[in-house]
């Protein structure tokens with residue numbers, strides 16, 4: 001088997017289609033699916049050498065698999081990272097990326113606006129193991145400064161955040177994190193690898209749920225961790241191999257095929273999003289729009305500085321609270337009610353009663369997540385059909 005691509009110098013659209021492919025002796029066009037758990041050895045000595053680390057080869061698919069390797073090389077090339085490992089889910093990627101670096105007595109500083117399960121890891125699970133956690137309002141640099149005036153081991157953030165599309169100044173927080181002795185971990189799901197490069201802004205580690213835009217067609221769960229070769233080899237892999245976070249080869253193969261259309265899909269979803277956001281911004285039937293690509297977003301200048309475009313997620317608020325939000329969702333006829341996101345199908349949800357229902361009222365208030373908010377993930381349908389559906393659902397509320 002040989003790696004047929006030398007990725008250096010190629011542009012992202014080319015890398016998303018080509019990087020990492022290893023053709024077998026059968027010269028297949030598309031990436032092969034190696035759906036195997038184990039590998040065989042030609043001699044007892046070869047097995048012993050492989051386990052001693054003297055021979056570089058696959059030994060067991062919990063450690064590595066050629067289909068996973070192709071996806072890992074492709075994602076690393078796209079991100080501009082030295083190394084990548086893929087995991088069974090986005091949460092297994094994030095949990096492994098944090099847990100592999102932490103021990104009792106350590107301290108993590110995180111933005112308050114996190115994906116629900118990330119919030120639970122940082123505020124409930126890690127503290128049980130003696131890791132201290134400080135939360136800050138991610139848009140407020142003074143809060144980061146105060147929290148990072150004492151030493152920390154990890155800084156963890158999401159930008160734009162779920163569900164209200166809050167931004168964090170990644171470059172500024174990277175500087176503060178490093179001065180406090182911490183590694184910066186960025187969950188880059190909402191921005192996707194094509195619109196924001198946290199590593200180039202100073203982050204040390206980037207994580208993805210490949211379930212979202214990277215597959216983007218509702219077919220698989222997966223995650224990815226990207227960083228320096230030293231971090232992946234020396235810190236991440238010893239944890240990952242023993243704890244079993246590996247992605248299924250079948251899912252890796254699905255994600256490889258999905259990456260071939262990532263730019264086409266996300267660019268088209270983003271064009272639709274600009275159109276919908278512009279219509280919503282002028283609509284008196286909503287009380288607040290949150291889209292980083294619209295000038296009404298309080299951090300629009302920062303969005304333009306650290307993102308090359310603004311992706312497919314937005315949130316908007318209806319004045320009538322939960323009742324109005326439910327009436328809106330129940331009136332949709334094309335857009336589905338779903339808590340998934342980044343999909344080619346447009347999906348809407350009510351975060352306060354679904355993705356963020358495990359937060360207390362005080363915690364939701366701290367995020368300014370009122371009961372009137374709808375989160376919308378814009379898909380690939382015709383923009384006029386999408387607007388017609390939103391328009392009629394808004395009318396049926398008011």
Ligand SMILES: *Cc1c(COP(=O)(O)O)cnc(C)c1O
Nearest residue numbers: 089090091115162189209211222
């Ligand atoms: C979905 C999501 C995750 C978790 O990914 P799974 O694949 O569902 O485990 C983490 N962070 C963000 C921002 C997400 O949207």
